[in-house]
Amino acid sequence: MKRSVSKRLYEEACKVIPGGVNSPVRSGKAVGFEPLFIKKAAGCRITDEDGNVYIDYVGSWGPLILGHSNPEVQEEIAKVLDRGTSYGIPTRIEVEMAGKVVEMVPSIEMVRMVNSGTEAAMSAIRLARGYTGRKKIIKFNGCYHGHGDSLLVKSGSGLMTFGIPGTPGVPEEIVAHTISLPYNDLPGLRQAMEEVGREVAAIIVEPVAANMGVVLPAQGFLEGLRCICSEYGALLIFDEVITGFRLGPGGAQHYFGITPDLTCLGKIIGGGLPVGAYGGRKDIMEHVAPAGNVYQAGTLSGNPLAMSAGLAMLKALDRGGIYEQLEKKNDYLCSGLEQAAASAGVAVTLNRIASLGCGFFTPDPVTDLESAAKADTKAYAVFFREMVDRGVYFAPSQFEAFFVGAAHEQEDLDVTIQAAYDALKVVKQKCECGL
Ligand SMILES: *Cc1c(COP(=O)(O)O)cnc(C)c1O
Numbered sequence: 001m002k003r004s005v006s007k008r009l010y011e012e013a014c015k016v017i018p019g020g021v022n023s024p025v026r027s028g029k030a031v032g033f034e035p036l037f038i039k040k041a042a043g044c045r046i047t048d049e050d051g052n053v054y055i056d057y058v059g060s061w062g063p064l065i066l067g068h069s070n071p072e073v074q075e076e077i078a079k080v081l082d083r084g085t086s087y088g089i090p091t092r093i094e095v096e097m098a099g100k101v102v103e104m105v106p107s108i109e110m111v112r113m114v115n116s117g118t119e120a121a122m123s124a125i126r127l128a129r130g131y132t133g134r135k136k137i138i139k140f141n142g143c144y145h146g147h148g149d150s151l152l153v154k155s156g157s158g159l160m161t162f163g164i165p166g167t168p169g170v171p172e173e174i175v176a177h178t179i180s181l182p183y184n185d186l187p188g189l190r191q192a193m194e195e196v197g198r199e200v201a202a203i204i205v206e207p208v209a210a211n212m213g214v215v216l217p218a219q220g221f222l223e224g225l226r227c228i229c230s231e232y233g234a235l236l237i238f239d240e241v242i243t244g245f246r247l248g249p250g251g252a253q254h255y256f257g258i259t260p261d262l263t264c265l266g267k268i269i270g271g272g273l274p275v276g277a278y279g280g281r282k283d284i285m286e287h288v289a290p291a292g293n294v295y296q297a298g299t300l301s302g303n304p305l306a307m308s309a310g311l312a313m314l315k316a317l318d319r320g321g322i323y324e325q326l327e328k329k330n331d332y333l334c335s336g337l338e339q340a341a342a343s344a345g346v347a348v349t350l351n352r353i354a355s356l357g358c359g360f361f362t363p364d365p366v367t368d369l370e371s372a373a374k375a376d377t378k379a380y381a382v383f384f385r386e387m388v389d390r391g392v393y394f395a396p397s398q399f400e401a402f403f404v405g406a407a408h409e410q411e412d413l414d415v416t417i418q419a420a421y422d423a424l425k426v427v428k429q430k431c432e433c434g435l
Helices: 004-016 071-081 092-104 117-132 157-162 186-199 221-232 251-256 304-318 322-344 377-389 410-430
Strands: 038-042 045-048 053-056 110-114 136-140 178-181 200-205 235-239 262-265 276-280 349-353 356-360
Touching: 053 410, 071 304, 092 110, 092 276, 092 304, 110 117, 117 136, 117 200, 117 235, 117 262, 117 276, 136 186, 178 186, 186 200, 186 221, 200 221, 221 235, 235 251, 251 262, 322 349, 322 356, 322 410, 377 410
Parallel strands: 136 178, 136 200, 200 235, 235 262
Antiparallel strands: 038 045, 045 053, 110 276, 262 276, 349 356
16 A cells, blocks of 8 residues: 555654644554545545545544534535634524533533533533532543643543653642542542542543543443532533443433533534533533633634534434444444454454444453553554555554444445454464464
């Protein structure tokens, strides 16, 4: 496969962009691969600058659940485009968008739009602190909540991929109020809460952890979080930036039947444009300025282009039928990948839910960061590169999810499974990760 144009662009990029990319995991460093530069995309296929075509399971890291260049979303963007792109003055579409989010997500009574998942999580934490008058927050190892200072502690993929423990540039004093505990460990959490529970403003969690690969909440874990938060007067924040509109129209909170106090949204909610949001109970949200005194603002927040893409996306997803299909497709793909691994004699543990999945190169169950970190990242790197050479693009890191979308057809899944079998045979030859 010829990749000379991507190679040249990468060299140029490295001169003017740190590491040549605008977000670290894209660089392919973790899997020994120079990034592809993408020229265009439609449906489940991306085309690089050299004209190679790949079946895509990254989907812009989650947002494109309906596939690339979805006509319904594109049309709505086009309609808004010739009326101007941003005013910084309220518009009709923001009201409609907020109404739609409130209608779809069970626990959200009021919502504020921002421009990214990072902003959503940062703002939700500030609000939780402002509302409770407490300082401490609890998060879980391997959960990622964007790159806000106080949340960059044991935060999954980006840092894991590059072996960076915390990060320079975040003073200790700032993370001194952040406690990070093992995912799925309720006894550990109870113990921590017995010590500092009355100082905890919020517990923030990915209801399905999807930034250390995919790790499902153990039976009773989310229920336990809800009880503990209520007991200690701390807010429960669900970071649904990935699970929102992915596990179903009502996200993980509807899927598992748990009601958080605040919810962070991102990715799918923008329909492929930069959008994030945080929302929740009215009495809490009314503390946000100008209704209340917790300050949070954004020049481009709620801008009509982003809102039109997001609203078109949410409307399409809310029409129904789509999630059952997605789950069937993902089941088919995951069973196929499991069979391919077994036939090739490679130990893979496949975690999956709805249209999310991750194959860990380890024979053992993956239930938290510690078990995820046991995966053989060298084996994944070989697998990734062999798949790209066969025209299938998974994420360039062991610790990321793959995303099945409405645009993946049966045929694409079959091609993927066959490619995986061939790639896994190479993995078997090159790595010691047999059954
Ligand atoms: C991607 C992600 C974020 C950060 O969103 P950005 O839009 O990249 O800032 C936050 N939380 C979770 C769970 C995410 O997956």
